[in-house]
Amino acid sequence: MTQEDTVPPELKRNVFIAPVDWIYNLGRAASVWPVMFGVACCAFEMIVTVTSRFDLARFGMEFLRASPRQSELMIVSGTVTKKMAPQVVRLYDQMPEPKYVLAMGACAISGGPFKDGYNVVPGVDKLLPVNVYVPGCPPRPESLLDAILKLHKQIRAETIRTSPWYRKDADREIPVPEYGPRGLVLPKGDKS
Amino acid sequence: MTAKETFDRLAAKFPQFPLGYLEGKDTAILVKGENLVGLAQHMRDDEEYDYCSSITGVDYPDRFEVVYHLYSTKKEGGPVILKVHAERENPMLPSVVSIWPTANWQEREVWDLMGIRFSGHPNLTRILMWEGFEGHPLRKDFPGSEDEYIFG
Numbered sequence: 637m638t639q640e641d642t643v644p645p646e647l648k649r650n651v652f653i654a655p656v657d658w659i660y661n662l663g664r665a666a667s668v669w670p671v672m673f674g675v676a677c678c679a680f681e682m683i684v685t686v687t688s689r690f691d692l693a694r695f696g697m698e699f700l701r702a703s704p705r706q707s708e709l710m711i712v713s714g715t716v717t718k719k720m721a722p723q724v725v726r727l728y729d730q731m732p733e734p735k736y737v738l739a740m741g742a743c744a745i746s747g748g749p750f751k752d753g754y755n756v757v758p759g760v761d762k763l764l765p766v767n768v769y770v771p772g773c774p775p776r777p778e779s780l781l782d783a784i785l786k787l788h789k790q791i792r793a794e795t796i797r798t799s800p801w802y803r804k805d806a807d808r809e810i811p812v813p814e815y816g817p818r819g820l821v822l823p824k825g826d827k828s
Numbered sequence: 829m830t831a832k833e834t835f836d837r838l839a840a841k842f843p844q845f846p847l848g849y850l851e852g853k854d855t856a857i858l859v860k861g862e863n864l865v866g867l868a869q870h871m872r873d874d875e876e877y878d879y880c881s882s883i884t885g886v887d888y889p890d891r892f893e894v895v896y897h898l899y900s901t902k903k904e905g906g907p908v909i910l911k912v913h914a915e916r917e918n919p920m921l922p923s924v925v926s927i928w929p930t931a932n933w934q935e936r937e938v939w940d941l942m943g944i945r946f947s948g949h950p951n952l953t954r955i956l957m958w959e960g961f962e963g964h965p966l967r968k969d970f971p972g973s974e975d976e977y978i979f980g
Binding site: 718719754755757761762763764765810811813815816817818819820821822 | 956957958959960961962963965970972973974975976977978979980
């Protein structure tokens, strides 16, 4: 039995055969929704990226979702203070997988000019796994768009077979830091 | 009215409070801690300085200093800057919350970050750092914080 016999001709023009990874990643990369969340002044550049002049919607990010449950991307737009750190981690833990983190600006990358301060986390990658870093103080909207395109590239390069999200033994929760007498401490009874 | 004229007028008007004249980029009036509340009462009621815009703590090698910036909503000019010295060990000053309610959170901030106590404050607790934090991070001898992070 050949293909000619099984597939009707009108269907043949409409059926498209592709690897699962390709089609799945295409769908995911084209609809990455960021969580609506800004921690510092870089948030204004993020907001202006959504407006019509730069138009984030061109890349499948129709809006910044107001709930972490509906988002896949966390744009850490600015300085993460130690007081804000537990909330940032908690938001990340509430996002459904697969999820990605974009560190926007010098402060989110390394603490920036506040690195040695008593109140600033020196880089959000101390708290969360970061996928894309965007340098700048603040980065222009074009930089953010470029970073999002780079994130699309990362997402398209994933395979379901090796992606950490689909492994049974994946460590799914990041422990939320707590306030200690000398700074942030990891919670007691931390499993990692 | 220049700052010097303001000082001369205040010094003549309040002979009961010995004032010091601090020449500088921002000319200030040095007040003794025990005279602060009395002078503040007169500044608000008689001189119409009804707005205390900022209270700042300064850490010097031999002393702490608290700086008060006073403005008037009724007359032009300002600020009139009052400076008060506090001891290096266990610094303590009278609170001016009863005179200017804006001093409430400002004094809490000075206590939180610089460790200067204000006697008579209605609720002298930390305002920026969390409860249970040890030390006062804007002091020069603050050892720095020790943080634990999950990723290095």
